[in-house]
Amino acid sequence: MKFVLLGAPGAGKGSQAAVMADYYKIPHISTGDVFRAHLKAGTEIGVLAKSYMDKGLLVPDDVVDKIVEQRLAESDCVRGFILDGYPRTIPQAEALSTVTDLDYVVDIVVANDIVIKRISGRRMCMCGATYNTNSYNSPLCEKCGKQLYQREDDKKETVLKRLEVYEKNTAPLIEYYQEKGLLIQIDGGESVEKTFENLQKALATK
Numbered sequence: 001m002k003f004v005l006l007g008a009p010g011a012g013k014g015s016q017a018a019v020m021a022d023y024y025k026i027p028h029i030s031t032g033d034v035f036r037a038h039l040k041a042g043t044e045i046g047v048l049a050k051s052y053m054d055k056g057l058l059v060p061d062d063v064v065d066k067i068v069e070q071r072l073a074e075s076d077c078v079r080g081f082i083l084d085g086y087p088r089t090i091p092q093a094e095a096l097s098t099v100t101d102l103d104y105v106v107d108i109v110v111a112n113d114i115v116i117k118r119i120s121g122r123r124m125c126m127c128g129a130t131y132n133t134n135s136y137n138s139p140l141c142e143k144c145g146k147q148l149y150q151r152e153d154d155k156k157e158t159v160l161k162r163l164e165v166y167e168k169n170t171a172p173l174i175e176y177y178q179e180k181g182l183l184i185q186i187d188g189g190e191s192v193e194k195t196f197e198n199l200q201k202a203l204a205t206k
Contacts, residue, residue, distance in 0.1 A: 119162075
């Protein structure tokens with residue numbers, strides 16, 4: 001099964017992808033994680049990607065296209081994959097179509113006010129743990145005790161910019177994939193479990 005997940009930042013693509021990856025036994029490929037891995041390794045492309053991400057802007061297509069193409073060529077993608085965060089523009093979608101075919105494009109729909117609350121409340125720890133102030137009040141990590149921090153691209157002003165960029169560049173993908181008969185839209189305002197249940201029902205009728 002080859003999936004692409006669409007949805008505004010904070011729609012729950014990452015959480016849903018984790019459930020799907022476990023269920024279908026295929027890799028969850030997040031371009032954000034790929035870029036952060038490059039940054040951690042100190043690569044030139046990682047530093048470049050961060051300069052865009054911190055401002056809520058999209059990383060240039062040619063850079064992203066190449067990284068995704070290389071990732072999809074790895075052996076764990078033979079049975080399928082879940083792409084989260086790519087494609088984000090029509091040109092990226094066209095580039096992807098030259099590399100692989102897709103089975104489904106899932107658009108997770110969530111109201112902007114919920115998105116802003118979710119993302120601006122997110123806190124990270126250097127150990128990799130993630131929390132949200134909407135459900136976790138301590139400034140310290142429960143796992144290692146270190147101070148939690150807020151990523152630059154999770155701050156409210158950046159979130160608003162990210163939503164603007166999404167509406168301008170990524171939302172047209174909905175029409176693009178709808179015309180190809182690949183699109184499935186589900187409500188992402190509910191729990192992760194309920195959203196996955198809605199997805200399963202949608203896939204059964206596709």
